[in-house]
Amino acid sequence: MELQDLYREVILDHNKRPRNFGRLDPHDALANGHNPLCGDRLTITLNLDGQRIDDVKFEGNGCAISVASASMMTEAIKGKERSEVNALFDKVHALLTQQDAPADDLGKLAALSGVREFPARVKCASLCWHTLNAALADADNASPISTE
Amino acid sequence: MTTLAYDVAAIRADFPILSRTVNGKPLAYLDSAASSQRPRAVLEAVEYYETNLHSNVHRGVHTLSQLATDAFEGARDRVRRYLNAASTREVVFTRGATEGINLVAQAWGRSHLQRGDEILISAMEHHANIVPWQLISETTGAKLVVVPINDRGELDFEAYLTLLSSRTKLVAMTHVSNALGTVLPIARIVAEARARGITTLVDGAQAIAHEAVDVQALGCDFYVFSGHKLYAPTGTGVLYGREALLNAMPPWQGGGDMIRTVSFEKSTWNELPYKFEAGTPNISGVIGLAAAMDYVESLGLDHIAAHERSLLTEATAAISAIPGIRIHGTAEHKAGVLSFTLEGVHPHDLGTILDHEGVAIRAGHHCAMPLMDLLGVPATARASFGCYSTLAEVRQLINAVQKAREVFA
Ligand SMILES: Cc1ncc(COP(=O)(O)O)c(C=O)c1O
Numbered sequence: 354m355e356l357q358d359l360y361r362e363v364i365l366d367h368n369k370r371p372r373n374f375g376r377l378d379p380h381d382a383l384a385n386g387h388n389p390l391c392g393d394r395l396t397i398t399l400n401l402d403g404q405r406i407d408d409v410k411f412e413g414n415g416c417a418i419s420v421a422s423a424s425m426m427t428e429a430i431k432g433k434e435r436s437e438v439n440a441l442f443d444k445v446h447a448l449l450t451q452q453d454a455p456a457d458d459l460g461k462l463a464a465l466s467g468v469r470e471f472p473a474r475v476k477c478a479s480l481c482w483h484t485l486n487a488a489l490a491d492a493d494n495a496s497p498i499s500t501e
Numbered sequence: 502m503t504t505l506a507y508d509v510a511a512i513r514a515d516f517p518i519l520s521r522t523v524n525g526k527p528l529a530y531l532d533s534a535a536s537s538q539r540p541r542a543v544l545e546a547v548e549y550y551e552t553n554l555h556s557n558v559h560r561g562v563h564t565l566s567q568l569a570t571d572a573f574e575g576a577r578d579r580v581r582r583y584l585n586a587a588s589t590r591e592v593v594f595t596r597g598a599t600e601g602i603n604l605v606a607q608a609w610g611r612s613h614l615q616r617g618d619e620i621l622i623s624a625m626e627h628h629a630n631i632v633p634w635q636l637i638s639e640t641t642g643a644k645l646v647v648v649p650i651n652d653r654g655e656l657d658f659e660a661y662l663t664l665l666s667s668r669t670k671l672v673a674m675t676h677v678s679n680a681l682g683t684v685l686p687i688a689r690i691v692a693e694a695r696a697r698g699i700t701t702l703v704d705g706a707q708a709i710a711h712e713a714v715d716v717q718a719l720g721c722d723f724y725v726f727s728g729h730k731l732y733a734p735t736g737t738g739v740l741y742g743r744e745a746l747l748n749a750m751p752p753w754q755g756g757g758d759m760i761r762t763v764s765f766e767k768s769t770w771n772e773l774p775y776k777f778e779a780g781t782p783n784i785s786g787v788i789g790l791a792a793a794m795d796y797v798e799s800l801g802l803d804h805i806a807a808h809e810r811s812l813l814t815e816a817t818a819a820i821s822a823i824p825g826i827r828i829h830g831t832a833e834h835k836a837g838v839l840s841f842t843l844e845g846v847h848p849h850d851l852g853t854i855l856d857h858e859g860v861a862i863r864a865g866h867h868c869a870m871p872l873m874d875l876l877g878v879p880a881t882a883r884a885s886f887g888c889y890s891t892l893a894e895v896r897q898l899i900n901a902v903q904k905a906r907e908v909f910a
Binding site for chain 2: 415
């Protein structure tokens with residue numbers, strides 16, 4: 354268990370310069386996520402074109418893992434069909450929680466594989482994905498979701 | 502200085518857990534404000550009880566039941582002496598500070614609070630001294646009023662005096678802030694409330710291991726604390742309550758031990774303190790608590806406090822020298838708690854990196870979300886000291902914070 358496995362270059366970079374940071378206005382869907390353990394909060398806004406994610410942004414406040422994860426997620430899902438996003442969610446979830454989960458074809462998101470060695474931090478990395486699901490599940494519902 | 506005679510190496514040898522490593526590094530346990538560690542004397546007292554004396558208390562005529570009851574009631578008298586309570590009838594065992602406050606909120610609050618009444622708390626309370634009052638306010642129509650703090654994390658005493666009014670029915674305040682380390686002027690706070698006939702509750706969770714508490718000198722009506730912050734097992738705690746008040750309160754939970762007679766039509770209540778101790782208590786834990794009190798008093802609370810104060814002074818100076826550090830809570834009178842943030846590094850990341858270096862601190866909102874909002878931060882990192890903390894651990898902390906800066910450079 355090495356610190357460099359958790360804080361990889363790409364993660365530090367996305368933490369420092371988060372991509373797609375901000376809020377889409379107007380937006381088709383919005384969801385708030387909150388991790389009460391460490392106070393991470395984020396808001397995801399997105400616009401849909403049919404079943405395709407046309408644009409997505411996030412804003413909020415959190416640890417490096419949650420900010421980088423959200424930043425990389427927005428890059429990965431922009432332009433994707435919802436079915437592809439669902440498949441990606443499953444892969445990332447496996448990556449974060451299963452020792453032998455494959456990281457291939459995850460691109461940058463594979464950098465999150467070190468998180469599973471730090472169980473206290475898994476929720477930080479998965480918060481944005483749960484929040485995204487909430488946004489997708491109900492485009493009109495802005496009720497907060499939580500990883501707790 | 503008394504600190505010269507303070508043999509911290511010998512004290513550390515009393516705490517088996519302190520010699521372990523974490524992530525390949527010597528453990529620097531700087532999280533005693535969350536929970537302290539246990540000296541061998543406590544572990545042995547618990548083991549002796551479980552090995553030789555255990556039975557249920559207050560229930561049997563057989564020898565073990567009597568031995569267990571004697572040990573349990575002996576522990577109650579130990580607590581009475583620790584707090585200088587007038588009588589063991591004023592010492593109620595609970596699961597911890599949280600349960601003590603809930604007990605008062607429900608049993609006292611339900612019978613004393615009415616619509617429009619006000620409960621005064623400070624802006625730096627732990628959730629345990631906020632939420633129980635919100636719950637009882639919902640059912641009684643009473644209202645929570647918050648006394649503000651200044652930039653240094655000190656209670657605004659003028660505002661406190663202004664907020665005390667004929668509507669104030671209870672002042673419920675922490676003795677020491679867990680998030681900022683502020684020691685509140687609790688004797689003056691209580692005296693001002695008492696002079697106006699207002700009931701007082703003091704949350705002593707963070708004070709009990711760091712300064713001598715004399716509830717009669719303090720003059721408070723209720724004082725609560727948890728055993729696990731006083732080097733004793735978890736699941737133990739004490740509610741001190743003035744006898745007249747406890748007597749006038751209805752029971753809180755019902756069950757065995759708290760009754761005198763039970764029929765299907767009506768039950769009558771046991772005498773104090775048993776009226777508030779429904780069900781089989783944490784007997785071994787309470788015996789461990791008594792041993793912890795012996796231990797702490799053998800070291801001397803003033804010696805412990807002086808030691809922790811000198812560590813706080815050193816740590817504050819050393820950490821302040823690191824660029825980007827901001828200390829939260831700079832009260833003139835502070836206990837051994839150092840709450841800080843490092844620019845560009847989230848407290849949660851700081852916690853992980855420090856842990857990797859063997860340094861255990863708390864990173865988070867410290868169960869004080871309203872206070873975090875006030876400070877304008879989502880969380881802080883908090884190092885806190887106990888009787889066994891050392892300068893070497895402070896250095897390990899400082900080096901680990903430097904390391905975090907490097908990782909995030
Ligand atoms: C000031 C204060 N009050 C109350 C509590 C609650 O203590 P417990 O969780 O042991 O009941 C704590 C514990 O962190 C505390 O620091």
